[in-house]
Amino acid sequence: AQSVAQPEDQVNVAEGNPLTVKCTYSVSGNPYLFWYVQYPNRGLQFLLKYITGDNLVKGSYGFEAEFNKSQTSFHLKKPSALVSDSALYFCAVSYLSGGYQKVTFGTGTKLQVIP
């Protein structure tokens, strides 16, 4: 089965410091991986995705993610955290079932950026 794991329920980081939100995956075949962000009382917003090619993927709002095949990881990173980055972050993996795309989401990591 395709799955992702987010080992941290919450990550705290000081404003201006680099941040990392961790994600590991388990898939059969090539992984198609996504990061989404959810602000309070809002839906999920797409940040970035890995399909193939360069292991460093750049996305919205200055976020990037590093794909590491040997460690089966896809960690989300940002060089300098902003208070406005405080939100819930979801890692996800895409797979096909019956010819249609399905997406499995992680349990989410709450990012708290401290002023």
Add this chain to the structure above:
Amino acid sequence: ETGVTQTPRHLVMGMTNKKSLKCEQHLGHNAMYWYKQSAKKPLELMFVYSLEERVENNSVPSRFSPECPNSSHLFLHLHTLQPEDSALYLCASSSRGRGLQETQYFGPGTRLLVL
């Protein structure tokens, strides 16, 4: 978030009521999804429609009844719900629903409370 809209944003209903959730996408997509987001649980895929045909019913109780009259609109009809059905219901859409690389775009959600 104007790409996918959902109404109402908040809904309180009794267990004997009948109500409907509405989702509309303005992205020209052909696949639409309903997800349930409960506290401390991963997003649960409920239904998938591709070209107005239901292609997934993820073991959802019959008190939830989806309807997709065209590729831009998706409804979730609710009747005789239980308090444990209280959650955030998210609608999403994607291009065709058949590609691993497709990005799903989410609406803001309907916060449902069942009394």
